[in-house]
Amino acid sequence: xxxxxxxxxxxxxxxxxxxxxxxxxxxxxxxxxxxxxxxxxxxxxxxxxxxxxxxxxxxxxxxxxxxxxxxxxxxxxxxxxxxxxxxxxxxxxxxxxxxxxxxxxxxxxxxxxxxxxxxxxxxxxxxxxxxxxxxxxxxxxxxxxxxxxxxxxxxxxxxxxxxxxxxxxxxxxxxxxxxxxxxxxxxxxxxxxxxxxxxxxxxxxxxxxxxxxxxxxxxxxxxxxxxxxxxxxxxxxxxxxxxxxxxxxxxxxxxxxxxxxxxxxxxxxxxxxxxxxxxxxxxxxxxxxxxxxxxxxxxxxxxxxxxxxxxxxxxxxxxxxxxxxxxxxxxxxxxxxxxxxxxxxxxxxxxxxxxxxxxxxxxxxxxxxxxxxxxxxxxxxxxxxxxxxxxxxxxxxxxxxxxxxxxxxxxxxxxxxxxxxxxxx
Amino acid sequence: xxxxxxxxxxxxxxxxxxxxxxxxxxxxxxxxxxxxxxxxxxxxxxxxxxxxxxxxxxxxxxxxxxxxxxxxxxxxxxxxxxxxxxxxxxxxxxxxxxxxxxxxxxxxxxxxxxxxxxxxxxxxxxxxxxxxxxxxxxxxxxxxxxxxxxxxxxxxxxxxxxxxxxxxxxxxxxxxxxxxxxxxxxxxxxxxxxxxxxxxxxxxxxxxxxxxxxxxxxxxxxxxxxxxxxxxxxxxxxxxxxxxxxx
Numbered sequence: 317x318x319x320x321x322x323x324x325x326x327x328x329x330x331x332x333x334x335x336x337x338x339x340x341x342x343x344x345x346x347x348x349x350x351x352x353x354x355x356x357x358x359x360x361x362x363x364x365x366x367x368x369x370x371x372x373x374x375x376x377x378x379x380x381x382x383x384x385x386x387x388x389x390x391x392x393x394x395x396x397x398x399x400x401x402x403x404x405x406x407x408x409x410x411x412x413x414x415x416x417x418x419x420x421x422x423x424x425x426x427x428x429x430x431x432x433x434x435x436x437x438x439x440x441x442x443x444x445x446x447x448x449x450x451x452x453x454x455x456x457x458x459x460x461x462x463x464x465x466x467x468x469x470x471x472x473x474x475x476x477x478x479x480x481x482x483x484x485x486x487x488x489x490x491x492x493x494x495x496x497x498x499x500x501x502x503x504x505x506x507x508x509x510x511x512x513x514x515x516x517x518x519x520x521x522x523x524x525x526x527x528x529x530x531x532x533x534x535x536x537x538x539x540x541x542x543x544x545x546x547x548x549x550x551x552x553x554x555x556x557x558x559x560x561x562x563x564x565x566x567x568x569x570x571x572x573x574x575x576x577x578x579x580x581x582x583x584x585x586x587x588x589x590x591x592x593x594x595x596x597x598x599x600x601x602x603x604x605x606x607x608x609x610x611x612x613x614x615x616x617x618x619x620x621x622x623x624x625x626x627x628x629x630x631x632x633x634x635x636x637x638x639x640x641x642x643x644x645x646x647x648x649x650x651x652x653x654x655x656x657x658x659x660x661x662x663x664x665x666x667x668x669x670x671x672x673x674x675x676x677x678x679x680x681x682x683x684x685x686x687x688x689x690x691x692x693x694x695x696x697x698x699x700x701x702x703x704x705x706x707x708x709x710x711x712x713x714x715x716x717x718x719x720x721x722x723x724x725x726x727x728x729x730x731x732x733x734x735x736x737x738x739x740x741x
Numbered sequence: 742x743x744x745x746x747x748x749x750x751x752x753x754x755x756x757x758x759x760x761x762x763x764x765x766x767x768x769x770x771x772x773x774x775x776x777x778x779x780x781x782x783x784x785x786x787x788x789x790x791x792x793x794x795x796x797x798x799x800x801x802x803x804x805x806x807x808x809x810x811x812x813x814x815x816x817x818x819x820x821x822x823x824x825x826x827x828x829x830x831x832x833x834x835x836x837x838x839x840x841x842x843x844x845x846x847x848x849x850x851x852x853x854x855x856x857x858x859x860x861x862x863x864x865x866x867x868x869x870x871x872x873x874x875x876x877x878x879x880x881x882x883x884x885x886x887x888x889x890x891x892x893x894x895x896x897x898x899x900x901x902x903x904x905x906x907x908x909x910x911x912x913x914x915x916x917x918x919x920x921x922x923x924x925x926x927x928x929x930x931x932x933x934x935x936x937x938x939x940x941x942x943x944x945x946x947x948x949x950x951x952x953x954x955x956x957x958x959x960x961x962x963x964x965x966x967x968x969x970x971x972x973x974x975x976x977x978x979x980x981x982x983x984x985x986x987x988x
Contacts, residue, residue, distance in 0.1 A: 319844060322840065322843045322844055323844075326829065326832070326840050329831065329832060330829050330831045333831035333832075334831055546827040546829070546830060547823065547825045547826050547827040548826070548827050548828065548829060550788075550791075550793060550821070550823040550826065551821065551822075551823060551826055551885075553793055554791045554793060554816055554819065554820075554821040555841075555844050555845075556813070556817040556844065556845060557844055558813065725795075726793065726794045726795050729788075729793055729794070730754070
């Protein structure tokens with residue numbers, strides 16, 4: 317086994333046996349996120365179960381009864397008719413019976429409908445505790461949907477009575493047919509659905525890149541600083557192993573650990589997000605003709621790899637100046653967090669929409685590249701991605717070279733900054 | 742044969758002059774002691790010879806290899822034990838020895854032999870299979886010394902090998918060094934501020950104070966030269982504070 321692999325194996329053993337590290341980076345995301353997601357989805361399921369509606373009917377005409385019957389026939393809705401002589405009394409009863417929603421049919425409901433005037437139904441959401449209000453909101457949605465159907469049916473009958481041949485055309489004279497044009501191709505999907513699919517992508521890729529960069533950078537800094545803190549660095553530097561291999565093995569070890577942590581976060585986040593079932597349209601990027609080709613995937617993997625190498629080298633370079641793990645992680649957060657932050661901005665915007673100065677500042681930051689590259693690859697623009705990979709290659713090599721050079725000088729032992737900890741006497 | 746040759750070695754840390762042109766040499770098979778108070782320049786000298794620091798002036802050679810220009814070659818010949826050293830806490834003592842042995846050995850068989858020697862030298866027995874994080878200070882120091890010696894270096898550089906240890910552990914460490922030097926013929930450079938330790942271990946010593954070497958010789962020669970009973974008195978007289986020695 318070569319020196320590099322012996323060193324790398326030691327790094328991996330040391331990292332994977334660190335219980336605190338494993339708990340924070342692997343166990344927490346794998347357990348905490350799904351548990352959080354499950355807790356929310358249980359709340360949603362409970363709310364989406366049976367909706368209990370209290371209804372008070374002050375109307376003496378036929379339409380009030382029709383509305384109650386329609387609500388009773390609706391799925392997942394149980395109607396409790398409240399006998400009350402006033403709105404206040406009805407509300408008091410609904411509160412006492414722990415109802416979520418009270419529907420109030422006014423006295424003039426039928427008469428207004430018969431006179432072709434607009435009738436109004438009151439809906440009261442009853443909040444007894446400070447919670448998410450999911451139940452109240454879902455109940456309101458269901459009642460509105462039922463009233464909408466009833467309202468349309470009544471309108472159709474009225475329009476028919478007025479002698480219209482095609483009541484639907486009178487009620488809705490203009491219809492729309494939405495399509496999208498993607499990469500010059502007409503796709504039979506509405507722009508709002510396309511934007512939804514793209515939004516989910518524009519949210520997840522920056523988040524994953526940001527997490528990976530921060531996790532791996534912190535670990536690399538920790539791995540380097542712990543050599544100083546645990547007084548193992550001096551021995552390490554006098555071993556008959558080239559220093560480039562020592563740095564390389566540390567980068568490799570932390571990259572593997574970072575990858576495991578990133579996968580754990582992705583699984584955890586996926587389970588968390590999946591709990592919500594965000595009204596998914598069932599449309600994927602591939603359905604829209606936005607596919608990444610194998611060549612594109614190679615370019616993307618290269619971009620992500622080089623970004624991580626840059627991040628790890630920079631973190632190690634900073635950690636060389638730190639006296640202990642605490643100082644190292646503080647320094648790395650202070651430097652890398654602002655550099656990685658622009659990646660977050662890309663969740664809400666696109667570089668092409670930015671003023672020139674901001675655009676070039678964003679492009680100068682290596683951490684934004686994987687996100688911009690992924691978008692370019694989806695649109696089939698390979699040249700900017702190729703240029704980005706070259707740029708990332710240069711910055712990663714520069715950072716790696718600087719770190720290895722600094723590591724071969726005595727600066728690795730003599731450079732000192734102590735943050736987050738008071739200097740001892 | 743001259744193993745270590747140090748000529749007019751200087752080292753500045755900013756405005757602080759840690760070494761002000763020291764010269765000495767060590768012969769093959771010798772246990773050479775560098776003795777002096779804290780801050781005298783002992784550790785700086787050892788770190789330069791261990792290729793960790795770069796001298797500001799002068800030169801130092803190990804087996805004819807310049808410690809700056811031929812640093813990788815020097816690292817193949819030496820084994821360095823820093824004054825304040827630790828081992829990887831998440832590895833067991835045995836895994837730590839195996840890791841180090843693999844880096845120094847040319848074959849798996851050679852590595853196994855090294856680990857075997859290291860295990861015996863450490864005297865840790867079954868505890869070698871426990872994680873380093875569970876070791877006492879004395880146990881860790883024994884493990885580190887075993888690591889430094891098991892590779893049978895041409896030159897072992899030990900900075901305060903028994904510093905901060907209780908009498909039992911310190912005695913065990915000194916005994917190991919003396920026996921290993923006698924049996925294996927390894928050359929040692931040891932720094933210490935413990936004069937008894939040096940007298941017990943070293944064939945020859947250099948007295949160092951404020952970055953300068955004041956005198957060199959065997960403990961016996963030095964005691965005769967200064968008419969002193971022990972090296973402590975020798976040192977105090979050599980630095981011109983002899984009158985205070987009895988106090």
